[in-house]
Amino acid sequence: MxxxxxxxxxxxxATLAIIFIHTVFWSGQFYVKTEFRVLSLLLDVxxxxxxxxxxxxxxxxxxxxxxxxxxxxxxxxxxxxxxTDYFFKVLGMQIWGLxxxxxxxxxxxxxxxxxxxxxxPQWQNLGNWxxxxxxxxxTFPVVMGSFWYLKVYYILTxxxxxxxxxxxxxxxxxxxxxxxxxxxxxxxxxxxxxGQVGYVAFYLGLFLIAHQLKGKKLNIRWTYFxxxxxxxxxxxxxxxxxxxxxxxxxxxxxxxxxxxxxxSVFSLTLLFTFYNRLKIxxxxxxxxxxxxxxxxxxxQGISSSLIYFLVVALKDSMHWFVLMILVFGINIILxxxxxxxxxxxxxxxxxxxxxxxxLTSRI
Numbered sequence: 001m002x003x004x005x006x007x008x009x010x011x012x013x014a015t016l017a018i019i020f021i022h023t024v025f026w027s028g029q030f031y032v033k034t035e036f037r038v039l040s041l042l043l044d045v046x047x048x049x050x051x052x053x054x055x056x057x058x059x060x061x062x063x064x065x066x067x068x069x070x071x072x073x074x075x076x077x078x079x080x081x082x083x084t085d086y087f088f089k090v091l092g093m094q095i096w097g098l099x100x101x102x103x104x105x106x107x108x109x110x111x112x113x114x115x116x117x118x119x120x121p122q123w124q125n126l127g128n129w130x131x132x133x134x135x136x137x138x139t140f141p142v143v144m145g146s147f148w149y150l151k152v153y154y155i156l157t158x159x160x161x162x163x164x165x166x167x168x169x170x171x172x173x174x175x176x177x178x179x180x181x182x183x184x185x186x187x188x189x190x191x192x193x194x195g196q197v198g199y200v201a202f203y204l205g206l207f208l209i210a211h212q213l214k215g216k217k218l219n220i221r222w223t224y225f226x227x228x229x230x231x232x233x234x235x236x237x238x239x240x241x242x243x244x245x246x247x248x249x250x251x252x253x254x255x256x257x258x259x260x261x262x263x264s265v266f267s268l269t270l271l272f273t274f275y276n277r278l279k280i281x282x283x284x285x286x287x288x289x290x291x292x293x294x295x296x297x298x299x300q301g302i303s304s305s306l307i308y309f310l311v312v313a314l315k316d317s318m319h320w321f322v323l324m325i326l327v328f329g330i331n332i333i334l335x336x337x338x339x340x341x342x343x344x345x346x347x348x349x350x351x352x353x354x355x356x357x358x359l360t361s362r363i
Contacts, residue, residue, distance in 0.1 A: 011291075017043035023328045049210075053214070059165075072350070076345065082125065132150065142305045179205045182201045230269070
């Protein structure tokens with residue numbers, strides 16, 4: 001089956017958008033205008049969940065195998081991250097000393113003391129990361145701040161494939177259940193559940209809506225209607241709640257509240273409008289990013305942590321907009337370089353596991 005390059009193209013753009021978001025929301029807190037930080041959320045993670053719906057089916061075995069491969073790739077990456085963080089702290093203390101290390105970690109707002117370093121690695125942290133409990137990685141803080149997406153993706157993909165496999169004629173009812181429940185808990189905040197339920201309710205509904213549009217074209221009248229409704233809602237929001245509501249958009253993201261859900265309608269409408277209309281005939285730079293999106297997602301956590309030091313050094317020496325563009329460009333370049341390294345690391349990890357399998361099979 002020929003690969004749909006539009007999906008790769010959309011994933012590539014969404015990945016670049018995530019890099020931009022993590023540029024302006026992490027290190028960007030020192031210098032980027034709040035308005036630009038909010039606008040960055042117009043293209044955000046809901047696109048990835050929708051794209052998953054457009055590419056998923058009811059094949060349980062294939063889906064679980066894909067998730068297992070992703071889990072192993074993820075474990076290879078966090079193992080590398082764990083030892084990099086540990087040895088950097090140990091060697092940094094010996095080479096540069098306490099004062100330099102304290103200054104390094106203060107850039108992230110993290111306190112560093114000799115007691116922060118144990119003689120032995122804190123293996124429980126690695127175990128927690130394997131099990132998707134994202135305790136902080138001090139040296140690369142943006143990495144763990146990005147991983148909330150991954151846990152939700154695992155959950156909704158499993159639930160989604162079960163619904164597609166066993167209830168293919170009742171998908172509309174599940175969409176209504178997910179979106180109805182999302183509306184209920186948002187209108188009744190006292191009932192908004194903790195943990196992952198609020199995330200999964202909305203994003204599973206989005207996943208199923210996208211699946212219903214698989215292979216179809218969104219009627220252009222729906223595009224006009226949704227964009228008109230979005231603009232009208234924005235005007236009403238500004239007139240009733242005020243400008244401050246928009247400025248608090250990021251606080252409505254974790255978990256997704258109505259304000260953030262409204263904001264995401266813009267990008268989702270674009271995605272579905274161009275789906276099966278915009279034809280990408282040949283691979284390009286953006287489709288390449290989309291094809292390797294998971295490695296770029298891992299890489300941008302590291303690169304978005306590294307750019308802190310550039311921001312601290314330059315934030316008082318140039319206009320904030322110029323600095324933002326410069327830092328964003330450097331972040332992309334770093335993410336490209338790191339993603340290539342991570343792909344090689346992943347290949348080495350899988351080869352090592354295969355050698356271990358062959359070795360243990362002889363015992």
